[in-house]
Amino acid sequence: MNDFEMNLRKDFPILNDSFAYLDNAATSQKPLSVIQAVEDYYKTSNANPLRGIYDLSVAATEKYEAARLSVKKFINASKKAEIVFTRNATESVNLVAYSYGMSFINEGDEIIVSILEHHSNMLPWQNVAKAKNATLKYLYCDENGVINPSDLEELITDKTALVAITQVSNVIGRTNDIKSFAKIAHEYGAVILCDGAQSVPHMKVDVTDLDVDFLVFSGHKMLAPMGIGVLYGKSELLKKMPPFLYGGEMIESVTVDGATFARIPTKFEAGTVNVGGAVGLHAAIDYINNITMDEIVKREEELTKYAYERMSEIKHLTIIGSEDYKEHHGIITFDIDDCHPHDVADILGGLGVDVRAGHHCAQPLLKHIGHPVTTRASIAFYNVKEDIDRLIDALKGVRRTLGYGE
Amino acid sequence: MNDFEMNLRKDFPILNDSFAYLDNAATSQKPLSVIQAVEDYYKTSNANPLRGIYDLSVAATEKYEAARLSVKKFINASKKAEIVFTRNATESVNLVAYSYGMSFINEGDEIIVSILEHHSNMLPWQNVAKAKNATLKYLYCDENGVINPSDLEELITDKTALVAITQVSNVIGRTNDIKSFAKIAHEYGAVILCDGAQSVPHMKVDVTDLDVDFLVFSGHKMLAPMGIGVLYGKSELLKKMPPFLYGGEMIESVTVDGATFARIPTKFEAGTVNVGGAVGLHAAIDYINNITMDEIVKREEELTKYAYERMSEIKHLTIIGSEDYKEHHGIITFDIDDCHPHDVADILGGLGVDVRAGHHCAQPLLKHIGHPVTTRASIAFYNVKEDIDRLIDALKGVRRTLGYGE
């Protein structure tokens, strides 16, 4: 570990040398600056923000809106009002599904969902398709997880209302060419929802450049606390969409007969908002900007390369997805012959190597590529070579521990 | 301030003698123990909890489930699985409206909503009624805000599917006799949803004794961080309800054709859960149990009495609701002749008295009782007589500040 790394790791109080945290795709650890920003908010500025007239409430409102502005800049949205705070990426997709989907997707329309999707970007569309009698079509990948724009071109029709696709798969780590997908979707008059849960924390994502209609992501995967997520939506769309959750704050006026609703984004933020969470996300974005996304990408690429190469040397171990480490973005999912992933993760966990085992909330993908359960190691910029070494050592012993000799 | 109070207030880092926080019905302040429990979680046990095999993830799962158990005990539910974590009370109502309402309320059925309701327990039912062609009936209060069980008896019919009513009104502070309402609802085969947002933080609420089918409340109004709320539902009901949000964690298995769903409560907790928020709520409940609900009730009653009496002496000031301070539960909403509530709250805010002005997210109630906008002071157990004195002094100057001589 060099000095830079020593200091970097000091920013993350939970990290120490007794274990290697390699489950970053599930959730990230939090730097002290994020933990303290939230603490500070509750110690100095906590109040219910909206409509409050006294200083504390004004302060809470300002912090909340400052967080929104920082998200807007981070993903290069064109308006602050295009940033809706949600609980997590899952809720963001559901918001679009219930509000846009149930209103603007009609009987006979088609919804295209890629087979790479996390359940959170698949089940809401299964539900909309069922409720609205729309046709759900899957965009399949090849055995390496590749989906080309031409594959979409073949599947899409004039009846396609929406395309839901992830930018980075949480199982194989590959990036989809979202900009091309968006272009094709728009040519056919469809909107496109991009799942940025695994991309926004790990690469520069520019919604204006990608020209996606919706982008969803979770704060907790990008250094922020749990309980805060984001929906980006183009303002023309958000404006015409009906509310999703109904309640306090999202109204303009209410009578016993009905209600009119607030402007965007407030229309979509019913009930008391999570200022503490938004403040945490703001601090997380500051942290990322401070160390710079370029540095994050560079570190994660180096670590991925090292891990990929060393894992490739291990007998009986198969890495799923691309054979090019550059197509893994910190995510290395693998099988070990004869060894069930739960046993693998358990044995690794006992050796202080934290990885995830199971279906990674992507059962249809895993079934499609023929690995119903797998083990996944996922990297963040605060990992170090020592973490990978620990992983490799532990992996080498797995088969022996399970009684397979070697 | 006596010693007990000095110590009590030290528990709340945001409080100091330069202002009186009297907007507790909007959100409460947080004791250090809650802030630190969350901090501690992120510093020592943070991981994505479900399905994780390594120690950190197991620790996060345990903390999350321990929080659920503590909520279960706090409201005396009969099963842990009856506690669903949501973002806030608003989302809890929406969950029931989308899941129970859209599935089990049919054309021609009646929904009864009390006119006392916060928008969060009214708009979701307006939406269900509209979508399902059900009849929305309002249970009106008299000019003092009273709704008697006999009023429900007159309104309810065999067609009534659901009764939505708050236990304590956030505008007039009066308690409804939920146990009697529940009994009547059940006699007619209806389910009852009780809004506990203003009761659970301020009195012992026992769902088994009340026999309500659903209870909703928000953590942030009871010392916990923002972003965590609760839905209690009887297990028979939760079991038969379809999911609300779709995504990761809430499934049993998924194929391209559809999915089967997890048991309760997991079925209703889609996506990465908010462990940090749940840990904060757990610490908040511990704090309340430690100082005891009896003590909280006693202190709040004394402060309400004092505030009520002193405010009653102020000329041109009218308190809304009961003339008995015991029927206010810390909530005193008032008008000052000729003075718009926004001006009142602004002037008070300038003098370090934090109160709320507006429609308090209850426009239909305010219209019904003839005060479309009002000012509200609301008390918590960590307030002290000095806070009330500051309020009184400030109130006395309002009309003069606005140019009305006296």
Added chain:
Amino acid sequence: MENKTIYTEIITDHNVDPYHKHEIEGANLILEGVNPSCGDDITLSLKVEDDVVVDGAYQGVGCAISQASADIMLDLVIGKTKDEALRLSDLFLNMIRSEITEEELEELEEAGLLKDIAHNPSRTKCAVLGWRTLREMFGVEFEYEEE
């Protein structure tokens, strides 16, 4: 107890004893402006001849800030051309956004006393209501502040 207040005597006077809160004869532009969330409600009546605001008045209910702001606005715009009135409304909105120079502030005369409302987003809507309505009467949409 010191009140860091926006409620100076000039403002409260405009609220308690408004100059322009009445009906006028011959108004040819009438528009109601509302802040639904807080109940401020103003109906502005203008008599415009040859693009000059020759007379104006308002009726309404709402907080002191919304009422006084409308009254002060009418003081300023009566006798001005439409373009001058719109320019003043630009200045007022800039002031609310804290994007105004000292000289421009002087042009706003008494309306400049509402400068500090900018610190309190929940009150700016009140101060802006009259001006927003005026702009809409002249066919200029009120731009929602977006960053």
Added chain:
Amino acid sequence: MENKTIYTEIITDHNVDPYHKHEIEGANLILEGVNPSCGDDITLSLKVEDDVVVDGAYQGVGCAISQASADIMLDLVIGKTKDEALRLSDLFLNMIRSEITEEELEELEEAGLLKDIAHNPSRTKCAVLGWRTLREMFGVEFEYEEE
């Protein structure tokens, strides 16, 4: 590096070289048990005569814990009466809930080696799968742990 492991030799032996992973003739009770979320899948076959488990076997896929646990279970219950088998399953479930005495633990023989799985809720399902299936075959529902 020391491994605080549940994967002792006895457990892995039962997984790698199971005694009871095969088919049997004359089974009169057959049931498939599944942990949908993790893919563990066991089909248990029992031959029960006069309320005695005279033979038993399983087929399946899944993690070492689920497979070994089923194998060990069959070791224990073959030759026992239905009631004895159910009692053992009670003990096993109690062990998983950490509610078991030393003497009771001894009755579980090799199955007692899975005791520490209780600390890891995501693995208890694996250990329990065989036992749960056995109970269901005998018409006893597996009670979901609720507090």
